[in-house]
Amino acid sequence: MSWVDETRGRLGFGCMRLPGGGGSAGYREMERMVDAFLAAGFNYFDTAHVYHGGKSETALRECLVKRHPRESFFIADKLSTENWRREGEIDALLDAELDALGVDYLDMLLMHAQNASTYEKYQRAHAYEHAAAFKAAGKTRHVGISFHDTPDVLERILDEHPEIEAVQIQFNYADFENGAVQSLGCYEVCERRKIPCIVMEPLKGGGLVNLPAAAQDVVDGIPNPEGLSNAGLALRFAASYPNNAIVLSGMGDSAQMADNIASMRDPEPLTDEQKEGLGRIRDVFRELGMVECTSCHYCTDGCPKQIMIPEMLGCLNSQRVFGGWNPGWYYSNSLVGEGRGRARDCIGCGLCERACPQKLPIRDLLEEVSAAFD
């Protein structure tokens, strides 16, 4: 049976922006949100040990697990690279996550933030084998990955790990064909392999809610007979693609939850005209300075400092154009260290710029990256 058959509705409660930062001061509001979410017919909760410094898991234990029957909710938790250094630490970490949540089993364990670099660490530590053993012991019902890289990297991981049941991808109308994210390309890999997707960042960390004025003008011109909010349009864009089984939203209060529930209660696909309208917003983002990196990686092979150039330019885009998402966290936890240079380590040799087909001023852009994230 597919894990999708165990979920209800297509909206997922992303627990990384909880009221009160996941602390006990936010529990009453969180309880209201949990109850409203379940009452509206949804059951998918997404957390990670790294969210709110561990408080996301304990908030779920207090506000969900202790108050509702286990079979009434579906919990996804993650094995995150920053929580372990050696293979010998993995099993104890996974058991600690069960304890923090107060459950005997997870519904989904996701290998967190997989990209070409982090994947190597997971491989060296046999992390996928540890996840399989965790599942065989009945401690998770399903295993998947959350993914931040290009379709060819995704193909490789799925070839090497056919046991993967779900892929969490970044998918929103801004990143739809963005070279650094390639939402559509990753979606198509999963669809072809019949692996259901979980969508993260459908609102680009809130960047598609409070739009720049020029982008809002475009949205206001899109036919919108249901009166969907900016967030609602973005959620429905992701839900318009049928292999996106779950669309996560990091809801922070009851008002956001009510809006998200209203938009996703009966998620009819957007019309072509609506999708084309949202597509025009990408032109606005370009005018705002989005770096046109296509993530071809031609620049990275020769870099003596092993700097993850396209991924860092993606962080810059997140900050410049969208004023949000979590680029600082991603930069520090997935892009640097273990032999990979920081932006400030660039020695200005220029090899990358000679290789770049887009003729991007990579050295200048890395200075901006360094100022923002180092």
Ligand code: SF4
């Ligand atoms: S200029 Fe900097 S980023 Fe480019 S190849 Fe040289 S060290 Fe790497």
Ligand code: SF4
């Ligand atoms: S070569 Fe240019 S376009 Fe390609 S990934 Fe590097 S910076 Fe981006």
